[in-house]
Amino acid sequence: MELIEKLNWRYASKAMNGKKVDQHKIDTIIEAASLAPTSSGLQPFEIFVITNQEIKEQIRPIAWNQSVISDCSHLLVFAAWDTYTAERINKMFDLTNSIRGTKNEGWENYRQMLLNSYPQKDAEENFNHAAKQAYIAFSQSIAAAAFEGVDSTPLEGFDPAGLDEILNLREKGLRSCVMLPLGYRDSEKDWLVNLTKVRKSKEDLLTLIE
Numbered sequence: 001m002e003l004i005e006k007l008n009w010r011y012a013s014k015a016m017n018g019k020k021v022d023q024h025k026i027d028t029i030i031e032a033a034s035l036a037p038t039s040s041g042l043q044p045f046e047i048f049v050i051t052n053q054e055i056k057e058q059i060r061p062i063a064w065n066q067s068v069i070s071d072c073s074h075l076l077v078f079a080a081w082d083t084y085t086a087e088r089i090n091k092m093f094d095l096t097n098s099i100r101g102t103k104n105e106g107w108e109n110y111r112q113m114l115l116n117s118y119p120q121k122d123a124e125e126n127f128n129h130a131a132k133q134a135y136i137a138f139s140q141s142i143a144a145a146a147f148e149g150v151d152s153t154p155l156e157g158f159d160p161a162g163l164d165e166i167l168n169l170r171e172k173g174l175r176s177c178v179m180l181p182l183g184y185r186d187s188e189k190d191w192l193v194n195l196t197k198v199r200k201s202k203e204d205l206l207t208l209i210e
């Protein structure tokens with residue numbers, strides 16, 4: 001199948017059947033998230049991969065009781081840094097230097113520029129910026145899941161403070177942004193499965209500046 005065909009096959013599943021997704025497909029979906037571009041390459045988020053049924057059942061009530069939380073195979077939680085700190089920025093720049101085996105003046109100047117700006121900013125502003133980066137990875141994992149023939153439900157309908165508490169995210173300097181249950185659609189129970197996908201016209205989407 002071509003990319004667009006696969007993206008048309010994808011929809012936000014409302015019911016899943018509990019079937020397990022093979023680990024190699026999960027690994028591919030997570031690798032796609034990891035390969036997403038992020039601002040300054042900081043990857044300011046972590047991904048929690050939940051298969052523990054008890055934890056999923058704890059999450060469901062704070063997520064509008066959505067059944068896919070229980071019936072998915074793997075529940076991904078994207079959690080962004082609660083702020084940018086010097087330590088976090090340095091860790092990524094040091095990692096780059098050690099992997100590339102070089103130290104570059106331009107790159108070090110860029111590090112200093114970030115150190116002189118992000119950590120001084122308001123934590124809420126920094127979290128919002130970090131969350132945007134997490135959404136890029138989230139989106140890439142949705143596309144990768146479709147490519148692997150795995151269903152998913154992008155899921156923002158939950159109480160972030162409640163989820164932070166269940167996963168102890170605040171203690172880790174993280175805040176939940178968005179979830180992605182992965183699994184297989186239950187076509188008999190899913191009211192959305194056979195409905196035509198609706199997208200606005202290209203005329204409403206695009207402005208061509210030629």
Ligand SMILES: Cc1cc2nc3c(=O)[nH]c(=O)nc-3n(C[C@H](O)[C@H](O)[C@H](O)COP(=O)(O)O)c2cc1C
Binds near residue numbers: 011013066156197
């Ligand atoms: C960030 C985000 C949050 C969403 N949250 C929910 C949700 O909590 N529950 C749900 O059933 N669908 C959720 N959706 C799915 C959207 O409603 C769905 O993607 C949209 O209606 C387009 O339909 P399609 O994905 O089936 O093409 C969410 C989608 C996104 C991108």
